[in-house]
Amino acid sequence: xxxxxxxxxxxxxxxxxxxxxxxxxxxxxxxxxxxxxxxxxxxxxxxxxxxxxxxxxxxxxxxxxxxxxxxxxxxxxxxxxxxxxxxxxxxxxxxxxxxxxxxxxxxxxxxxxxxxxxxxxxxxxxxxxxxxxxxxxxxxxxxxxxxxxxxxxxxxxxxxxxxxxxxxxxxxxxxxxxxxxxxxxxxxxxxxxxxxxxxxxxxxxxxxxxxxxxxxxxxxxxxxxxxxxxxxxxxxxxxxxxxxxxxxxxxxxxxxxxxxxxxxxxxxxxxxxxxxxxxxxxxxxxxxxxxxxxxxxxxxxxxxxxxxxxxxxxxxxxxxxxxxxxxxxxxxxxxxxxxxxxxxxxxxxxxxxxxxxxxxxxxxxxxxxxxxxxxxxxxxxxxxxxxxxxxxxxxxxxxxxxxxxxxxxxxxxxxxxxxxxxxxxxxxxxxxxxxxxxxxxxxxxxxxxxxxxxxxxxxxxxxxxxxxxxxxx
Numbered sequence: 001x002x003x004x005x006x007x008x009x010x011x012x013x014x015x016x017x018x019x020x021x022x023x024x025x026x027x028x029x030x031x032x033x034x035x036x037x038x039x040x041x042x043x044x045x046x047x048x049x050x051x052x053x054x055x056x057x058x059x060x061x062x063x064x065x066x067x068x069x070x071x072x073x074x075x076x077x078x079x080x081x082x083x084x085x086x087x088x089x090x091x092x093x094x095x096x097x098x099x100x101x102x103x104x105x106x107x108x109x110x111x112x113x114x115x116x117x118x119x120x121x122x123x124x125x126x127x128x129x130x131x132x133x134x135x136x137x138x139x140x141x142x143x144x145x146x147x148x149x150x151x152x153x154x155x156x157x158x159x160x161x162x163x164x165x166x167x168x169x170x171x172x173x174x175x176x177x178x179x180x181x182x183x184x185x186x187x188x189x190x191x192x193x194x195x196x197x198x199x200x201x202x203x204x205x206x207x208x209x210x211x212x213x214x215x216x217x218x219x220x221x222x223x224x225x226x227x228x229x230x231x232x233x234x235x236x237x238x239x240x241x242x243x244x245x246x247x248x249x250x251x252x253x254x255x256x257x258x259x260x261x262x263x264x265x266x267x268x269x270x271x272x273x274x275x276x277x278x279x280x281x282x283x284x285x286x287x288x289x290x291x292x293x294x295x296x297x298x299x300x301x302x303x304x305x306x307x308x309x310x311x312x313x314x315x316x317x318x319x320x321x322x323x324x325x326x327x328x329x330x331x332x333x334x335x336x337x338x339x340x341x342x343x344x345x346x347x348x349x350x351x352x353x354x355x356x357x358x359x360x361x362x363x364x365x366x367x368x369x370x371x372x373x374x375x376x377x378x379x380x381x382x383x384x385x386x387x388x389x390x391x392x393x394x395x396x397x398x399x400x401x402x403x404x405x406x407x408x409x410x411x412x413x414x415x416x417x418x419x420x421x422x423x424x425x426x427x428x429x430x431x432x433x434x435x436x437x438x439x440x441x442x443x444x445x446x447x448x449x450x451x452x453x454x455x456x457x458x459x460x461x462x463x464x465x466x467x468x469x470x471x472x473x
Contacts, residue, residue: 112155119156123149123164126171134197134205135174136223137183142167143223175202185217186226197225198243204253206239214240216253276425279393283386283426287433290382293375294440301372301447305337312458315343319462322469338368342455343462354467361459365452372448376441383437390430397423 127146130136136143145167149160156164183197185207195209197217205217207227214236217225235251242250274280311330318327328347331340345364346357401419 116156119161119164120150122168123156126164126167129171129202130167130219130223131221132219133171133174133202134199134217134219134225135171135177135202136219137197137225138174138179138199139167139170140223142170171202174199177201183225186220186224188227188229193227196243198250200250200252204251206236206243206250206253208240208243212240212244214243218253273425273429275421276429277393277397277422279389279396279426280429283389283393283429283433286382286386286389287429287437290379290386290433290437293379293382294437294444297375297379297444298440300374301444301451304372304451311340312343316461316465319347319465320469324466338372338451339455339458342368342459346459346462346466354463357463357466361456361463365455365459368455369448369452372451373445376444376448379437379441379444383434383441386433386437387427387430390427390434393426393430394423397421397426 123146127143127150130142130146145163148154149156149164178198178200180196180198182194184192184194185197187193193207193209195207197205197207199205205225206214207217207225208214216228216236216239218228220226235253238247238249238251241247315327315330318324318330324347328344331344331347342361342364345367346361348360397419399419400422404419
């Protein structure tokens with residue numbers, strides 16, 4: 001476009017010079033037409049110049065606007081760059097602050113875990129104490145509050161610590177009180193009885209009904225007071241004398257009724273055994289099966305008699321005389337003597353050679369041995385499995401103990417005693433099953449060996465007598 005404008009401009013500049021030369025010569029119609037054309041061209045040139053000037057102004061104006069926009073964009077770029085640098089710097093500062101906060105959080109989490117462990121340990125101790133405290137019956141809601149403190153999914157906050165502290169203070173205050181009042185207690189038959197409850201601090205309490213009968217109380221698992229049946233060393237009579245005002249001193253049950261229960265409850269042994277955990281059951285099952293099989297073997301083998309010497313002597317005399325029918329009839333047709341059955345089996349092979357009779361003897365012994373050794377391998381295996389189960393219980397108990405140590409530390413030996421007790425009880429029970437089973441297996445095995453030796457000895461003697469009879473010796 002610019003190139004076209006330049007050509008037109010040169011053409012227009014050259015036209016006036018040519019027209020002037022022609023005017024100097026001689027004007028004509030053509031010259032008039034030419035002059036008219038020149039005038040139009042000049043108008044066109046002027047118009048084109050005007051448009052070019054307008055276009056130039058527009059271009060200049062647009063260029064100025066674009067320069068302003070470019071300047072604004074550069075300023076915005078610079079602003080954003082400055083903002084980016086500022087944000088990057090802030091990001092680095094926040095990253096460093098986050099790292100510092102993470103470090104502080106880790107440190108505080110250790111402290112929080114330590115506090116949580118201390119609170120739960122204290123709550124567990126207090127719950128165990130509250131279960132044995134007669135004051136719990138006066139505040140039955142404390143067990144529920146302590147259970148919430150022991151909830152592993154709930155972090156014990158400041159409110160929980162205040163609740164725990166309050167319960168401890170109330171328990172300490174109750175430990176110095178001697179309080180008497182009417183209350184409902186759980187009777188030994190499961191019913192409720194109303195009477196006077198005298199609480200001696202938190203060490204013990206006793207119950208006096210309307211007839212003046214006195215009994216000691218102990219706390220149940222629900223926090224209620226249970227009447228303990230029985231007496232121990234005249235403690236109930238002494239408490240009754242205190243309740244009636246005859247004496248000024250009252251006996252205290254430091255165990256919370258556990259002494260009465262231990263001496264009066266016949267199932268205390270099983271209760272202590274069952275505290276060994278879940279592995280107690282397979283050990284008891286192994287022991288039950290082992291002792292049942294051993295008893296069956298004792299009963300069966302005790303009914304088996306060896307061939308009497310008198311009968312054996314008579315049979316050998318008939319065999320030496322060559323009268324095997326009388327020899328067989330002397331041994332009997334049937335009975336519970338495997339030796340006689342073996343000897344009769346030898347007599348059936350007496351028509352053959354020495355080798356056939358010896359094979360018959362061995363065959364008959366092999367037929368009798370499995371009957372005699374029945375269940376003995378099983379008893380031996382059960383005797384070996386029982387201590388292994390006890391060892392497994394020891395491992396699980398110690399794992400539980402170390403888990404308790406991991407969570408609550410080693411500050412409270414009573415919390416670790418549960419796993420240790422489980423380990424020792426399972427070990428004791430496993431050995432208690434294994435030792436008698438091993439001794440019984442050894443005794444039964446020796447008894448079977450003696451029977452087999454007796455069969456071999458008398459069978460060999462009978463074979464020798466039959467051979468001697470056939471040779472006429």
